[in-house]
Amino acid sequence: MSREHLAAAARRRTVEATERATRAVDQMERRHDRINFVAVAERAGVSTDFLYRHTDLRVRIERLRVPRPRRGEPVPATTAEHMSAAVRQLAQQLKRERAAHREEVTRLERALEAAHGENLQMRRRRDGGVPR
CATH class of the missing domain: 1.20.5 (Single alpha-helices involved in coiled-coils or other helix-helix interfaces)
Incomplete structure (x- = not known):
């Protein structure tokens, strides 16, 4: 395989992993699941390092990882x-x-x-x- 093919395959894997992580965060947010780096990494099949290195994902997870109550649950004190x-x-x-x-x-x-x-x-x- 040529270097171009390897680079293209690596880019494709990165795009796919980013899409999986984004879908995982979307799904977790809709379900009101607890969102943190480990949970998203497990759900998306990526590493936590991958999430930390991708600024958009990192910022979004950091914003959402504040514990949120499920529907109908009382709001806990901060x-x-x-x-x-x-x-x-x-x-x-x-x-x-x-x-x-x-x-x-x-x-x-x-x-x-x-x-x-x-x-x-x-x-x-x-x-x-x-x-x-």
Whole structure:
């Protein structure tokens, strides 16, 4: 085979793969299937690398890969909303734990001061009230 025939065959395979990938994305979009690079590659029989290298396909898949609910399903909160709620909840939990730790440290510091005072009194009694 000549180089021209090989090049033409390669171009034909690329065009066919592009058409399969485009049809796969169209079909997945109509069915409200979850769209991502792996799912499209499997459905179209192409590699994910092929999809990433073809700018039009890559841009379209990136735009559509945001999870979409099926018809009749409630619309889920966005990931950012979930993260914000989780961050707020964790921040509140951390604030409560810090306050509890501060109270515990204060209690322990007072107990340590009392123990130092008692220790000092005991040493003074032992030494007959004579400071060292």
